[in-house]
Amino acid sequence: MRRQIPLLITFVVGVIMLFEAFIPHPPFDQLNESLSITFDVLAAFAFVLGGGNLVKIHLAKISRSEPGWGYSAVTMTGFFAMLAIGLFKLGGPSGVRHALEAEGSWFQAAYDYCFLPLSATTFSLLAFFVASASYRAFRAKNREATVLLIAALIILLGRTLVGTALTETLPGSLELLFGALLATLAWEQYRSKRWIPLSLIGALGAFVLGRTLYGYLILAGGGDFYLLTVPDLVNWIMVVPQLAGQRAIMIGICLGIISMSLRLILGVERSYLGSDND
Amino acid sequence: MAQEKRPKMSDRLQAIDRRWIFLFIMLAVVIPLAFDLTIDEVATPEVQAIYDRIENLPPGSNVLLPFDYGPESEPELQPMADSYVRHLGRRKQKLFFMCLWPTGQAQTLKTVSQVLEQEFTDYSYGRDYVMLGFRPGGQGVIQVVVTDFRTLYQSDVEGTPIDDIPMMQNVKGLKDMDLILNISGGFPGLKEWIQFGGDRTGVPVAGGVTAVQAPLLYPYYPGQLSGIMGGLKAAAEYESLLIQGYSEAYGTDTERFAAIRRMGPQTLAHLVIILFLVVGNVAWFASRGSSRERLKSLEK
Amino acid sequence: MQLLCTLGLWLAVLALGPLLEARDAPSEAPSPPTRVQALDVPNDSGHAIEIRWKDSSDPNVHSYEVFRSRLPGESAAGDAGAPWMSLGTAGPGEESLTFSSAERGVRYSFKVAAATAEASADSEIVTGESRAQWFDWNKLWILIIGGAICFFVVLFIQLATRGRKLFVRKIAGLEAVDEAVGRATEMGRPVVFVPGIMDMDNVQTLAGLTLLGYVSRTIAEYDARLDVPVSRSLVMTTGREVVKQAYLEAGRPESYNEDMVHYLTDEQFGYVAGVNGMLLRDEPATCLYMGAFFAESLLLAETGNRIGAIQIAGTAMPSQLPFFVAACDYTLMGEELFAASAYLSGDPKQLGSLKGQDVGKLIVMAAIVLGSLASTVALWTGSESLQSVVDFLKLEMFV
Numbered sequence: 001m002r003r004q005i006p007l008l009i010t011f012v013v014g015v016i017m018l019f020e021a022f023i024p025h026p027p028f029d030q031l032n033e034s035l036s037i038t039f040d041v042l043a044a045f046a047f048v049l050g051g052g053n054l055v056k057i058h059l060a061k062i063s064r065s066e067p068g069w070g071y072s073a074v075t076m077t078g079f080f081a082m083l084a085i086g087l088f089k090l091g092g093p094s095g096v097r098h099a100l101e102a103e104g105s106w107f108q109a110a111y112d113y114c115f116l117p118l119s120a121t122t123f124s125l126l127a128f129f130v131a132s133a134s135y136r137a138f139r140a141k142n143r144e145a146t147v148l149l150i151a152a153l154i155i156l157l158g159r160t161l162v163g164t165a166l167t168e169t170l171p172g173s174l175e176l177l178f179g180a181l182l183a184t185l186a187w188e189q190y191r192s193k194r195w196i197p198l199s200l201i202g203a204l205g206a207f208v209l210g211r212t213l214y215g216y217l218i219l220a221g222g223g224d225f226y227l228l229t230v231p232d233l234v235n236w237i238m239v240v241p242q243l244a245g246q247r248a249i250m251i252g253i254c255l256g257i258i259s260m261s262l263r264l265i266l267g268v269e270r271s272y273l274g275s276d277n278d
Numbered sequence: 279m280a281q282e283k284r285p286k287m288s289d290r291l292q293a294i295d296r297r298w299i300f301l302f303i304m305l306a307v308v309i310p311l312a313f314d315l316t317i318d319e320v321a322t323p324e325v326q327a328i329y330d331r332i333e334n335l336p337p338g339s340n341v342l343l344p345f346d347y348g349p350e351s352e353p354e355l356q357p358m359a360d361s362y363v364r365h366l367g368r369r370k371q372k373l374f375f376m377c378l379w380p381t382g383q384a385q386t387l388k389t390v391s392q393v394l395e396q397e398f399t400d401y402s403y404g405r406d407y408v409m410l411g412f413r414p415g416g417q418g419v420i421q422v423v424v425t426d427f428r429t430l431y432q433s434d435v436e437g438t439p440i441d442d443i444p445m446m447q448n449v450k451g452l453k454d455m456d457l458i459l460n461i462s463g464g465f466p467g468l469k470e471w472i473q474f475g476g477d478r479t480g481v482p483v484a485g486g487v488t489a490v491q492a493p494l495l496y497p498y499y500p501g502q503l504s505g506i507m508g509g510l511k512a513a514a515e516y517e518s519l520l521i522q523g524y525s526e527a528y529g530t531d532t533e534r535f536a537a538i539r540r541m542g543p544q545t546l547a548h549l550v551i552i553l554f555l556v557v558g559n560v561a562w563f564a565s566r567g568s569s570r571e572r573l574k575s576l577e578k
Numbered sequence: 579m580q581l582l583c584t585l586g587l588w589l590a591v592l593a594l595g596p597l598l599e600a601r602d603a604p605s606e607a608p609s610p611p612t613r614v615q616a617l618d619v620p621n622d623s624g625h626a627i628e629i630r631w632k633d634s635s636d637p638n639v640h641s642y643e644v645f646r647s648r649l650p651g652e653s654a655a656g657d658a659g660a661p662w663m664s665l666g667t668a669g670p671g672e673e674s675l676t677f678s679s680a681e682r683g684v685r686y687s688f689k690v691a692a693a694t695a696e697a698s699a700d701s702e703i704v705t706g707e708s709r710a711q712w713f714d715w716n717k718l719w720i721l722i723i724g725g726a727i728c729f730f731v732v733l734f735i736q737l738a739t740r741g742r743k744l745f746v747r748k749i750a751g752l753e754a755v756d757e758a759v760g761r762a763t764e765m766g767r768p769v770v771f772v773p774g775i776m777d778m779d780n781v782q783t784l785a786g787l788t789l790l791g792y793v794s795r796t797i798a799e800y801d802a803r804l805d806v807p808v809s810r811s812l813v814m815t816t817g818r819e820v821v822k823q824a825y826l827e828a829g830r831p832e833s834y835n836e837d838m839v840h841y842l843t844d845e846q847f848g849y850v851a852g853v854n855g856m857l858l859r860d861e862p863a864t865c866l867y868m869g870a871f872f873a874e875s876l877l878l879a880e881t882g883n884r885i886g887a888i889q890i891a892g893t894a895m896p897s898q899l900p901f902f903v904a905a906c907d908y909t910l911m912g913e914e915l916f917a918a919s920a921y922l923s924g925d926p927k928q929l930g931s932l933k934g935q936d937v938g939k940l941i942v943m944a945a946i947v948l949g950s951l952a953s954t955v956a957l958w959t960g961s962e963s964l965q966s967v968v969d970f971l972k973l974e975m976f977v
Contacts, residue, residue: 021717021720022713022714022717022720022721023712023713023714024621024622024623024624024710024711024712024713024714025623025624025710025711025712026623026624026682026710029623029710032418032421033418033421033422036415036416036417036418036421036779037415037418039777039779040414040415040416040418042812043777043778043810043811043812044414046810046811046812046815047811047844048811049811049814049815049841050810050811050814050841050844051811051841053811053814053837053840053841054840054841054842054843056837057837057840067859068859071855097437099435099436099437101383101384101387108384111384112384115349116349116352116384117349118847118848118851119348119349119350119845119846119847119848120349120350120352120353122350122847122848122850122851122877123350123351123847123873124353125877126873126876126877127303127307127547128296128299128300128303128304129876129877129880129905130551130876130901131299131300131302131303131547131550131551131554132296132299132300132880133876133879133880133883133901133904133905134551134554134555134904135294135296135299135551135554135555135558136558136883136904136905137903137904137905138555138558138559139558139559139562140559140562140563141562149555149559152555153552153555156548156551156552156555157552159511159544159545159548160545160548160549160552161317161319161545162545162549164320231320231322235322238493238496239496242493242496243496243497246493246494246496246497246896247497249896249899249911249912250497250896250912251939251942252911252912252913252939253894253896253912253913253916255727255913255935255938255939255942256894256912256913256914256915256916256917256935257781257894257916258724258727258728258731258935258938259731259916259917259931259932259934259935259938260781260784260785260916260931261781262728262731262732262931262934263920263928263931264781264784266732266735268735268925268927268928268931269788269919269920269928271787271788271791271792271820271823271919271923272784272787272788272791272816272820273819296884348846350846350847350873351873425623425625425679426679450678450679451625451678451679453626453676453678453679454678454679464846464872464873465776465870465872479678488873490873490897490898491897493896493897494895494896494897
C-alpha cells in the first residue's frame, strides 16, 4: 500500500504532464507552472528537515567531542549567526516589507565580506585542479589519448594568442606539420605494404601539399587565399568534432531520459520509493 | 651513474607533487597582475554577433537582462555584464534586470551602481531601467513570465508596484522584449532561457556563460542562440569591440575593462599548462623507454 | 463677462491655430492600409492576435502604427481615458504585427494607421479575439517520433517480461562497483556516495538515487561504512528511504543508521568545501559521484584522487564529463547513468527499456544519414525537390 499510492500518483501526473506538452488549452497551459511552484513550496518547507539534520549531527559531534569537533563548532556558529541576522534583519530596517539586502544590513555585509570571498576562493581552486588533473590525464598512452592530447594542445594554444602569433609569422607551418605527420603515417603503411591506406594518405598529402604551394604562390601574388592558422583550427575543432561528439552525447542523454522517465511513470523502476515493508 | 639518474628524473617528473604545479600556476597568475600585462584581443564571430545585434537594435528597445550567477563566477561573468550594460547604455536601450538565482540580485546591483549610475547619469530608474529582482522557481519563473510578468512580479526590488513604473506600462510578458541577454553561471541559465524563453516567444536570445559551459551551448548557435560568449576570453573580446566602436569614449581608458586586464594571467596560466603537458609527456616517453631497457637487462 | 468670453475665444483660436495650420499643410494624407484583418494566432493558449494589412503603395509612408481598443477599467499612465492604445509600429513593407498579451476570449477592436512625415491615415476598424486550441500542431512530429520511441520502449519491456533474452553491452564502470566496495571493506574505510547537487525534480538525481539503492545493498552485504552527504533536503529524505530499504533487503537492518545520509547545505561551493573536508579527514577508499554536477565535479574528483580513492562517476552533464574522465577511474557517460540501475538490477523489464532506447537511436541515425545525404546531393545538383526534403527535416520534423 505504501508503494501503491505513490506509484499511482507518479503514473497519473506523469501521463498528464506528457499530454500537457501538446495541449495549449487551459487548464493544461498553467499545469507545468503550478506544479513547478508547488514543488518549490514543498522544497522550501523541506529545508527545515535538512537544517534540523545539520544541527543534530554537528551538535552531537560537539557534545561527544569527536575528532574534528572544532569544525562542527565553526559550522554551528555560522549557521546560528546567519539565522539570527536573517530572521531579525539585524543592522537594516526591520519588518516584512523591507528587503533583507537593504542598505547597512548585516546580512548584506556577511554576503559581501564572508560568503562572496569564500565562494570565489573555492571556485578558483578549479584553476589549480585543472592544471594538476590535465597534467595526469593528457598522456599519449595510446592512439585515442594522443588525438585527445593534440586537440587539447591546439585549443590551449588558440586560447593564448601564442598560436596566432606562431602561424602568422610562419604561414603554412600548420600545413607543413600536417604534411610531416602524413608522411610518417605513409611510411608506416608503405613498410607494412598496406596499399589502400597508403594511397588514401597519399591523396590527402598531395591535397595538403598542393594547397600549401598554391597558397604561397597566390599569397605572393596578393590573392585572398589564406593558409590554415591556429584560430581556424580551434574553430574547426570546436564546431565540427567537438560539436558532433557533444550532440551524440546529448541525443544519448535524451533517449536515456525518455526511457528512464517511462520506467518511472510505468512503475518499472521503483527503488527510489524506498521500503515497502513497514 | 649518469645513466641511472636519467630514468629517476623522468619517473620523478611523472609523479611530480601537485603542489609544484600549483606554485607555477600561482606565479603565472600573480606576475601579470603585478606588472599589468595585457594582450589585444580579436573578436570571434559568435561574440561579434552579439555586438552587432545590439548595434542594430533601434534606440528605446526593450532588453531583458537576467543575471543568473553568483560571486563564484563573478571574475568571468561580471565583465560581460558591465560590457553589455555599457553598450546598451550607449545605444539608449531600456533595460529590464531580473534574476533566477538568489545571488543574481547582488550582482545586478553591482553593475547598476558601478556602471549604469556612474557612466550614464541620464538614465533614470523606472523610465530607462528597472530591477525586477529575484523570484524562486528556476526555469518555472521563465515559463510564467513568458505570458505575464505580473503573475510573479507585483513589485520591483524596492517594493514599488509594477503598475507604477512607467517603463512597465507597455510590457506584459516576455514577448514584449526585443532581446534577451542572459548571463549565467550554471542552472538555470542560458540553456533554460533558450528552451523556455526564446523558443516559446521567438524573442532572440544571446548571452554569456563560463568557459566550462560554453561547449554545451554551441549546438544552439546560431539557430536558437544569436550569439554566445564563453568565459573571460570572450568577455575581453567584447571589451575590445567596445573600445574600438566607441573609441571617443573609451579610447584611452582601459582601466575599467576588467576582462582585458584579467586575460594576462589566463594566457600565462594556459602557457604553464601547455608547458606541463609537454614536460609530462616527455617524461612519460622517457620513463617508458627506460623501463623497457630495464626489462631487457632483467631478461639478460 | 464679455471680457471673459473674448479671452476664451482668443485662447481657443490660439490653441486651434497650429492644428488648423497642420490641416492646411500642402501634403495630403497617405492612403490608409487596406484589407486589415485580426486573426487568432493558432497553437497557443489564447493570448495572441495577429493584425495583418496590405502594404500601402504610397512611397511616403514611413511607418504603420497599430492600435487596439482599451478594455473597460484598463488604464495607462499619461493617456488615461483615450479609447485607443498603441501596440507598436511596423516599418514600410511590413504587413503584420502580433498583439501578444491579449486576454483570452475578449473581443478587441484594431485599427492600423499609415503615417508619412506630416500626416497619418487610419484604416477601417476590425475586431478579433484570441482563442485557446486543444492541440499544438507545431509539435505534431515531436508527438509522432516521441510516441514511436515510447512505443518501442514499452514493447521491449513487454517482450522482456515474456522471457526474451536481451543483450546489453558491458559497462566497465558498473562492473567495478563491487570491487570498489570490496576494497573499502578490506581497508576499513568508508564509501562516499554523492548524488549530485540538484533536487528531486531532476531525473539525474533520481538515476543517482536508484543507483544508491544497489550500491548500498552491496555495502550492507560487505558490512562497509557508507557516507552520503547531500545538498537538498528532499534528496536527504528520499536517500534515507532508499538506503534503509537496501539494508533491509540485505538482511542487515541493524546496521542502518539514519545519519548515513546527511544534509550539508544547498549552497554549491559551501557543499564542495564540506565534502572536500570530509574526504580529506575520513580518507574514504571509494568515492561514487552519480547525478547532476556543475563546477564542483573536478573540485570533488581531484580531491578524491589526491587521497587515492577509487572513483566512479556518472553524470549526464556533458560539460562536466571531461573533468570526471580526467580525474576518476571510471565514468558513466550520459545515457549510461540512466541505464545503470537497469544494468545492475538485471531486471528483464528494465533491460527491455534499454532495448527500446536503441530503436530510438536507430530512428535518429536514419534521420541523420538521410538528412546529410539529401543536403549534400542537393548542394551538388541544386535540386529543389531534394532541398525541400532537407527543409522539411530541418524546419518541420526536428525544430
